[in-house]
Amino acid sequence: MKSTDDAVAAIKAIPEYQKKFQEVFGHDVNFADIENAIAAYERTQLAFDSPFDKFVNGDQNAISDSAKRGWSIFNGKGRCMSCHGWNPTQPLFTDQKFHNIGVSAHKSDFVPLARKALDLLNTTGGDSIAIDKLAIGTDMSGLGRFLVTKQPHDIGSFRTMTLRNLLVTQPYFHDGSQATLWDTIDHYNKGGVQNPYLDGGITPLGLTEAEEDDLVAFLASLTSPEYADAAKQEYDLQFKRSRTDRPQRDEGAANGDKGRGPGLAGPFGDIGPQQTLENPALVGGD
Ligand code: HEC
Structure with missing residues (x-):
């Protein structure tokens, strides 16, 4: 969803939700109550007694x-x-x-990607919407926490x-x-x-x-x-x-x-089992 208005419109378009919102909240769909409904759902997601x-x-x-x-x-x-x-x-x-x-490391060349992200964040002002756009819409999602903190030690890190x-x-x-x-x-x-x-x-x-x-x-x-x-x-x-x-x-x-x-x-990505440093003929190439 591009905006909260879009989210409200999408939920409103579903008759079942329209009806339920009336029943539960006594009024039409609005964003604050979408948040309340999600929060109430999340509070049921308890894990214990295993x-x-x-x-x-x-x-x-x-x-x-x-x-x-x-x-x-x-x-x-x-x-x-x-x-x-x-x-x-x-x-x-x-x-x-x-x-x-190392989860996103196989897909991302972190150093140039991080540099590019910094340039983009600096030119766009780096507000939370700009960060969301990079994180959701581009291959920069693999940079993880770095997009928020811009600290090199957060590159590729996730919670x-x-x-x-x-x-x-x-x-x-x-x-x-x-x-x-x-x-x-x-x-x-x-x-x-x-x-x-x-x-x-x-x-x-x-x-x-x-x-x-x-x-x-x-x-x-x-x-x-x-x-x-x-x-x-x-x-x-x-x-x-x-x-x-x-x-x-x-x-x-x-x-x-x-x-x-x-x-x-290696410079060409992770060296697979069939490739070893002792057998450089097999390393890289592509
Ligand atoms: C250095 C910290 C660290 C260590 C050590 C570690 N983990 Fe993790 N674990 C993470 C992080 C961070 C994530 C999320 C990574 C991501 O999504 O990119 C994660 C995710 C996972 C997940 C995926 C959970 C899910 O819902 O998708 C499993 C399973 C897991 N770890 C099991 C283990 C096991 C088993 C070990 C020991 C062999 C281990 N972890 C050692 C930090 C660690």
């Missing part, structure tokens, strides 16, 4: 052994807790901070997401670029996608297949009871897919044994 919550409250049988191993990996070898840390007073699995974990109810909110990451939880973990396992602004916490993890399965079992235990059935169905689909289809899996990078730095990208 098997994991029962487990941390003392019910040892609430989650599987695999999920328990996954919880240890989450807090240890997987390093997930450094950004998705949990404690009883911060139950959302997010530090609410912004990090570049750490909650990890609750993931099996009913696929696909993953801000751009929906990963289809399964195994794909997201493969992304972390290989050390993300290298770029100059990559968060220092992102590094090859060397997780085995069994450890990845355990991590997914842990993430699945963060499902609220009302989504249990839907989540089970999605888990089965993703599990099946993960046995054959693993576009992000990069064993060599995950174990740092490819004669290259962790997740190192």
Whole structure:
């Protein structure tokens, strides 16, 4: 929607909404009440009472052994807790901070893109509407938080997401670029996608297949009871897919044994499994 007036017009054009607005608010559609309605809806989107919550409250049988191993990996070898840390007073699995974990790095050449964004923001005055236009309408969306703060350390960074109810909110990451939880973990396992602004916490993890399965079992235990059935169905689909289809899996990078730095990208993008620095004939070209 280009403006709030456009939003009101679009909602008004739907007879069901017109009727409901009369019923609920006693008057015609206006923007303030669209906001109120959305806020009221969002207040219903609570996530709690998952098997994991029962487990941390003392019910040892609430989650599987695999999920328990996954919880240890989450807090240890997987390093997930450094950004998705949990404690009883911060139950959302997010530090609410912004990090570049390399999600948009494969699509964006950050340095020239950031320069271009700065030029544009300087000429347009850089107000919030100008920022929205860049973020929504152009390939600059990949610059993330930088568009708002203009601080180089925010290039390509996005807010750490909650990890609750993931099996009913696929696909993953801000751009929906990963289809399964195994794909997201493969992304972390290989050390993300290298770029100059990559968060220092992102590094090859060397997780085995069994450890990845355990991590997914842990993430699945963060499902609220009302989504249990839907989540089970999605888990089965993703599990099946993960046995054959693993576009992000990069064993060599995950174990740092490819004669290259962790997740190192060459000037022509990430070096795929068939290309190595020892075999320069294969590097670049296109
Ligand atoms: C350096 C901080 C950091 C670390 C470490 C980290 N994450 Fe994340 N995580 C993020 C950020 C930031 C996002 C959002 C990224 C984006 O959308 O571009 C995210 C998104 C995700 C998502 C997608 C959620 C969704 O709804 O789309 C999953 C799943 C996830 N992380 C799991 C993990 C797991 C599992 C680990 C450990 C192996 C981990 N993360 C380690 C910062 C981190």
